[in-house]
Amino acid sequence: MQEILREPGLHTLNPEPVAQHATGRSLPTADLQALRSALAEADPATLLLVLAQITGDRALLEEARPYITGPMNYHEAMPESLRAKIRMQLEAALVEHARTGRALPPLPEGDFLQQMLTTAVGEHVSADYVAMMREDLEAAEPDPRGLIWRRRPSASVLETFPVVIIGAGMSGVCAAIRLSQAGIPFTIIEKNPAVGGSWYENFYPGCGVDTPNHFYSYSFELNHEWSHFFAKRDELWAYFERATEKYGIRQHIVFETEVTSAVYDEAASTWDVAARDAGGRVRHLAARAVISAVGVLNRPKLPEIPGRESFAGTALHTAQWQEGLNLAGKRVVMIGTGASGQQVGPTIAPDVAKLTILQRSAHWVVPNPNYFAEVSEGMKWALAHIPFFARWYRFQLFWAFADGLHASLQVDPNWDDGGRSINQVNARHRHFMERYLRSKLGGNEALIAKCTPTYPPYGKRILIDNNWFEMLQRPNVDLVTSRIARIVSEGVVMDDGTLIEADVIIYATGFQASKMLAPMRITGVGGRDLHEIWGPNDATAYQGTMVPGFPNFFTLMGPNTGLAHGGNVIFITECQLRLILTCLREVIETGTGAIDVRQEAHDAYVADVDHLHANMVWTHKGLTNWYRNDDGRVFALLPYRLVEYWKMTSSFKAGDFILT
Numbered sequence: 001m002q003e004i005l006r007e008p009g010l011h012t013l014n015p016e017p018v019a020q021h022a023t024g025r026s027l028p029t030a031d032l033q034a035l036r037s038a039l040a041e042a043d044p045a046t047l048l049l050v051l052a053q054i055t056g057d058r059a060l061l062e063e064a065r066p067y068i069t070g071p072m073n074y075h076e077a078m079p080e081s082l083r084a085k086i087r088m089q090l091e092a093a094l095v096e097h098a099r100t101g102r103a104l105p106p107l108p109e110g111d112f113l114q115q116m117l118t119t120a121v122g123e124h125v126s127a128d129y130v131a132m133m134r135e136d137l138e139a140a141e142p143d144p145r146g147l148i149w150r151r152r153p154s155a156s157v158l159e160t161f162p163v164v165i166i167g168a169g170m171s172g173v174c175a176a177i178r179l180s181q182a183g184i185p186f187t188i189i190e191k192n193p194a195v196g197g198s199w200y201e202n203f204y205p206g207c208g209v210d211t212p213n214h215f216y217s218y219s220f221e222l223n224h225e226w227s228h229f230f231a232k233r234d235e236l237w238a239y240f241e242r243a244t245e246k247y248g249i250r251q252h253i254v255f256e257t258e259v260t261s262a263v264y265d266e267a268a269s270t271w272d273v274a275a276r277d278a279g280g281r282v283r284h285l286a287a288r289a290v291i292s293a294v295g296v297l298n299r300p301k302l303p304e305i306p307g308r309e310s311f312a313g314t315a316l317h318t319a320q321w322q323e324g325l326n327l328a329g330k331r332v333v334m335i336g337t338g339a340s341g342q343q344v345g346p347t348i349a350p351d352v353a354k355l356t357i358l359q360r361s362a363h364w365v366v367p368n369p370n371y372f373a374e375v376s377e378g379m380k381w382a383l384a385h386i387p388f389f390a391r392w393y394r395f396q397l398f399w400a401f402a403d404g405l406h407a408s409l410q411v412d413p414n415w416d417d418g419g420r421s422i423n424q425v426n427a428r429h430r431h432f433m434e435r436y437l438r439s440k441l442g443g444n445e446a447l448i449a450k451c452t453p454t455y456p457p458y459g460k461r462i463l464i465d466n467n468w469f470e471m472l473q474r475p476n477v478d479l480v481t482s483r484i485a486r487i488v489s490e491g492v493v494m495d496d497g498t499l500i501e502a503d504v505i506i507y508a509t510g511f512q513a514s515k516m517l518a519p520m521r522i523t524g525v526g527g528r529d530l531h532e533i534w535g536p537n538d539a540t541a542y543q544g545t546m547v548p549g550f551p552n553f554f555t556l557m558g559p560n561t562g563l564a565h566g567g568n569v570i571f572i573t574e575c576q577l578r579l580i581l582t583c584l585r586e587v588i589e590t591g592t593g594a595i596d597v598r599q600e601a602h603d604a605y606v607a608d609v610d611h612l613h614a615n616m617v618w619t620h621k622g623l624t625n626w627y628r629n630d631d632g633r634v635f636a637l638l639p640y641r642l643v644e645y646w647k648m649t650s651s652f653k654a655g656d657f658i659l660t
Helices: 029-041 044-055 059-067 080-100 110-121 127-138 170-182 233-246 339-348 377-385 389-400 403-409 424-441 445-451 468-472 530-534 569-590 599-613 642-650
Strands: 163-166 186-189 257-265 270-277 282-287 289-292 314-317 331-335 354-358 477-480 484-488 491-494 499-501 504-507 521-523 553-555 595-597 657-659
Touching (some): 029 377, 044 080, 044 110, 110 389, 257 282, 289 569, 331 491, 339 354, 339 468, 468 477, 569 657, 595 599
Parallel strands (some): 257 521, 331 354, 331 504
C-alpha cells in the first residue's frame, strides 16, 4: 500500500523500504489504519484536490467552494459532513487503486486544472499562473528547472568546463546539485567549516524561518518530516546538510576558505579565482564560469554608536552568537526590533533579570495560527504516502505566501489618508494589523503608540507574531523608543541622559546588504572592477543575475531579487539557476568561449525595475528601510510578481546576449 501511495517522482529524505503489494491483494490492516489516521489529520481542502485529480469528479469541488476563502487550512470552514465525505471517498479511491494496481492519472488539463487551482485557494487563479503552478505540481522528469540539453555534450567536452561556486549556503548547494545533474564539473569555495550559509551562521535563541517549511525547500527535494510548520534553525540546517550528502556535493566543497578575487582572462575565456584558506595560504582555481552564491545577508552590520567599543560587558550581534552564552539573571539591552530581534526577545525574556529593548521604528506584526504548531504524524504520513498530496499542499502554501499581496504594494496617486496607507487594499490590511495589535496589548495606549508603525504596511518586512506583544507586557521587559546618545562601560546612555545599565548588549541590527559581493574583488573585461561600476551601494544586474562586461559570471540572490511581500528565496534561486543553466548550455553546445549580457538589455531591465519601484510602497515618502541606498534607489527588492519573474527566467531571449 505505501509503495503504491507514494507519489512518483517525490524524494523523501529518509525513505523507508516498503513492500509493493501484488495486484488484486486486499489492503493490509496496518496500512489501512495508517491511511485512515492520515486522512483524519490532513488538511481536508488538500485531500479534496487529491480526490478530484484521482477520480476526475468535479462535484465535490463545487460543493466545497463556498467554504474555502483562502489558501490555508485556517481559511477553510467545511462542515464536518463534507469533510467526512471527502475522507470516505478518497479512502475508497486509494484502496481501489491499491487493489487493482492501475496507474494514477496525470495532472488534469485545461479548465479542470484551473477549477482545481481556484478552489484550492478560495480565489480566482488566472491563466498566467497555470503554467507556473503546473511545473511545480507535476514534478516532471526531466525537471524543467534543471538543465535540459538539446544535444548533450560528451563527458570529455564537459570536463573542459569547470565552474567555481562561491558559497555553500542554500543557493550554492542548489547550484551544485543542478550542475551535478547536468554533468558539469564544479568546485564550491566556502568560508565556513560547514554548509548552510545563514542557517549555519545564525543560531541565536529562537532563530527560525518565517516561511512555511513545506514551501521553503527545494522543489526537487521535498521533506515530509518537518517537525513544525515553521521549523527552527537546527532542523533547517540539517535539511541542507542532508541534501548535500544525498546529492554527493560535499566532496566538491573546499571548506574554511574564502574567495578574495576573481579575474577574467578575455583571451582564454577563463576566470582566475583566488581563495585564501584559514592558514592564510592562497590557491588559484581556473574556471570557465563563476557563480556567486554569497547572498546579501552574510556580513553583520553594527550601528555607528559613539563609545560602542567601551562597553565592559558582553556585546554581540545576533549573527555572531556565542556558543554557551548564559543570559540567566542578566541585565540585557537589545538594540533592534526587526526579524531577528523579534525572535530573540520572546525567547530570552523569561530567563533574564531585565530586558530593555531599544526600538528605532516599529514593525507591522501579523498572526499565523500554524507558527508554533507541530506537524502531526498523520499529516507527515499523508505528505509522504498519499499521491499528489504533498504537491497540492505546497501549491496552497505557494499561493498563500506569493503574489496575493502584490496589489497592496502599488501607490494609488488618488489615495490620501495622511500617509497611513497607499491604496484601499493597503488601508484594509493596516486596519487588520492595528486591530490585532490592540487586541494583544489590552488597552495599554502608551505601549500601543510605541508599537504602531507610522508608515504603510509592507514598507518594511512584515513579521509573524512570535509572542512579541505578550513579551512586551512582562514585568521585566521595557520597550524604549528614545534615541541612543552613546555607549559607556556600564551600558547605554539615552538622549535624555538616562543610563540603562547592562551586562549584555545584543545587536539585532541586520546586515551590510548594500555592499554586495564585498569584500571580494571581481575584475571583468578590460580590467573593469565590479565595485567601481556599482559604486559603494548601487548594485544592478540583468534579472538580478548578470552584469555587462563580466562574461560567464553570475550572481544568485543578486540585486533586486530580494522578497519583502511574499514568496521565498529558494523559488527565486531556482528561477535564476534556470537562466544560468540555459546560458551555460548556449556556451557549451555552441563551442563558444563565453556569454555576456548586452549593455542595452541590462540598462532596459534596470530602468523597468526603477520605474516600477517608483510607484511602490518601499519608496513611500518619509519611509526608511535597508532596501534603498543613500540616493533612495531600491537596490534589494524584486518589484515584479513571482509569476512575472518566473516567465522572464524561463524564456531565453537570445538578443539580450553576446556569445564570444
